Amino acid sequence: MEKEGCSSAFSKMILEEAKKDKNIMVVCTDSRGSAKLGTYPDELPEQFVEIGIAEQNAVTVSAGMSHIGKKVFVLGPASFYSTRSSEQVKVDLAYSHNNVTVIGISGGVSYGALGATHHSLQDIALMRAIPNLTVEIPSDATQMRAVTAELLKVGRPTYIRIGRSPVPTLYNNVEDIRIGKANKWFAGHDAAVIACGQLVGRALEAAKLLKKEGIEITVVDMHTIKPLDTDMIRDVAEKCGCILTLEEHSIYGGLGGAISEFVVQNVPVPMKICGIPDEDIPNGSDAEVFRYYQLDPEGIAEKVKALINEKG
Amino acid sequence: MLDKEQIKKLKIQASEICEKTVELIYNGGGGHIGGDLSEVDIMISLFNYMKHDPKNPKWTGRDYFILSKGHSAETYYTLLSEYGYIDKKLLDKYGTFGSILGGHPNKKVAGVEANTGSLGHGLGLATGIALALKKDQKENRVYVLTGDGELGEGSNWEAIMSAAKYKLDNLTWIVDRNSLQISGKTEAVMPLESLKGKAEAFGFKTVEINGHDYEQIFSALSIREKEKPLCIIANTVKGKRLACAENRPDWHHKTPTKEQVEQLKKNMAEYRKELA
Incomplete structure (x- = not known):
């Protein structure tokens, strides 16, 4: 690519x-x-x-x-x-x-x-x-x-x-992008992964890995954190029944925080917030850090499977 | 230069603005009275000196003024009202729930150029405006009034460096140098001296004046040095004209009593009589 x-x-x-x-x-x-x-x-x-x-x-x-x-x-x-x-x-x-x-x-x-x-x-x-x-x-x-x-x-x-x-490069046309409007990939109903930044690419790769195992997910590129596209969150929460968020950010107060604030008050479904934990992180390249925290495609796929199990 | 009649007129105006500002604070239940009163003569001078049009606050030919010491908003509101930027009735709303006349100025108030209150922002804003005006080859000038205690904020010195770098000779920075801040003397809290030396070393054409002397203020405002921003250190008295508050740090933010307001009005009336 x-x-x-x-x-x-x-x-x-x-x-x-x-x-x-x-x-x-x-x-x-x-x-x-x-x-x-x-x-x-x-x-x-x-x-x-x-x-x-x-x-x-x-x-x-x-x-x-x-x-x-x-x-x-x-x-x-x-x-x-x-x-x-x-x-x-x-x-x-x-x-x-x-x-x-x-x-x-x-x-x-x-x-x-x-x-x-x-x-x-x-x-x-x-x-x-x-x-x-x-x-x-x-x-x-x-x-x-x-x-x-x-x-x-x-x-x-x-x-x-x-x-x-x-x-x-994930998109070909600038016309497909609007501030405040999330972009949806795939239409699987086993789980929704909502990500932003460079982790969107990794989420898409994770979706392909999961598909090989017969698990179909939806990936949402929530590039605008504010104003949040709550219509999209409601839609995927209702269709998928669980949401995993993915961000290159502390697990506190970021994309996961923003989405959970909406979900818990409007469409409560099981959620998993994935990002960087609240700790001193090891020195290393971004790829190494992502792998360490299981934010690489393989790690994301595992986390999604665990969430689907939790959903029951 | 100013003639005697003009100076007399300014003095009368100052006594009235002082009175109205103190009344505003009394009626509104509080305000940063000390710094309000130390800046009265500087503010009146600016309102008389700057190019501006109360009927058209957004006039593109106007000079820009930023009250960086935004806590001294009450004098500003009084002047904006006297000059017709805002309805005099709006002053009655000062200090009430939902009023646009808060404890710090906001652009919602006609004539106000910047939302200030947090200290150490005005010089940077003024620098940005002056820089953009220079780039557009416009003749408008930019004036910013800071406090002295405010200069403890490092962001001021970042702004000062950038104003000098970009040779902003369309920028005038005035310091209301009343030498007091809420905890006491500025020189005890965090020494600023030599402030003139500092401003000069940072590349500003710098003068030090009596900030209650109209001849000195107007003379300083007219200084132009090519490619150098101007700094006017205006030595003032905190709480000026309100006898019980003069040079008292505990009057940084305080509401006068009814008797103190009446005494001030009496004093100012006598002062005007003497001038006449």
């Missing part, structure tokens, strides 16, 4: 869009390289702002630019933007209705052996608790392009978390 990074996809797209619209601004915090911005800073210096290593100021300055009509995209490590500058996101973007998109790059455990300082495993819990903030975790480059296109048309305070490595 073809692979493409979400950051590269964004960079190529924003360069072309910014050439046509001088109100587009890109802001970095010594992060243009890791954000894979390429030639953007050199080609469009008037639409590029380098703030240095100061995430709080980057968000606030972006809010100021937005106040007079700029369409601002801020890019830097998800770990720092979602924690160090979370107050600026809350106050200057969400509460102040400034149309700035924060793109948290190298999200989740992308930084691998660089360890816990660089992991962002609490960002969804933090960001989704903020009123008026849209929260996105695209699963592939097409979703990233679609979400960016939508935000360029109608801006809103948004946090997007993307990973560092290229990910398999």
Whole structure:
């Protein structure tokens, strides 16, 4: 399967869009390289702002630019933007209705052996608790392009978390992607797996493994964590009777938390929340970490079977 | 420069704004009165100096003002009401459930440019606005008023560095330097001096003035140095004009008694009589 990074996809797209619209601004915090911005800073210096290593100021300055009509995209490590500058996101973007998109790059455990300082495993819990903030975790480059296109048309305070490595391309058409609308794969009724980010690809592989064993599941790509597509959750809960959630995030307060809040109050079914447990995690690549916590296709398949047994 | 008549007019205006602000706080059941009163002369100067149109708050030719010390909202509300941005009747709702006039300013209030309250945000917002204006080659200026205790927040210094980097000579940062914060003297809580030295070292054209002297304020506001943002350190008296509150840290947030309000009104009436 073809692979493409979400950051590269964004960079190529924003360069072309910014050439046509001088109100587009890109802001970095010594992060243009890791954000894979390429030639953007050199080609469009008037639409590029380098703030240095100061995430709080980057968000606030972006809010100021937005106040007079700029369409601002801020890019830097998800770990720092979602924690160090979370107050600026809350106050200057969400509460102040400034149309700035924060793109948290190298999200989740992308930084691998660089360890816990660089992991962002609490960002969804933090960001989704903020009123008026849209929260996105695209699963592939097409979703990233679609979400960016939508935000360029109608801006809103948004946090997007993307990973560092290229990910398999799952979608061909940006038209299939809408903020707030989950994408459904397969139509099995034995279980539903709801995932986001790069774990969607692994969930799809797990579904193929399970099919070989005669187990048919539905996979939901819940790329928008907020606003949550509750119609989709209701639909798969009623059809499948159990839900396993899958995320590159703490098992506390993330995608699983969001879904369980809806399920327990509206369509109670057995659930299993899978992600990174509340502990110090071992150093290693993202693939190694996923395998360790059974978030690889084989591990996911086993967890799904256990849940189906629980459903009875 | 200002002539004597203009200064007299400003002084009368200040005494009235001071009175109305204290009444607003009294009626609303509380407010950050000390910082409200230390900023009165700076705020009046700005409202007289800046390009703005109360009939058209979103006028694209306006200068931008951000009250970074958002807790001093009551003076701001009083001025917005006096200039016609908001209906005077709205002031009666200050401090009541659901009122848009909360303890910190919100953009829902006509004339307010930014939702402030959490300290250390205004300088960054002003920097963003000034930077975008520069990029669009617009002539509007941006003014931001911070407190002094507020400068303990590191985000201010991040913003100051970026304003200097981008040579934002369309930005004016005013410090309401009343030298007090809620726990006591700023120099005891967390020393700021030499504040002028710091601002200069960070790349701002910096002047230190008496923040209650209109000639000095207007003269400072008119300073322009190419490619340098401007910092005006305005030395002020916390609780200015309310005798019982002047230079008292315990009046950071306090409601005056009816007698104290009456005394202030009497004092201000006498002051106006003397000026006349």
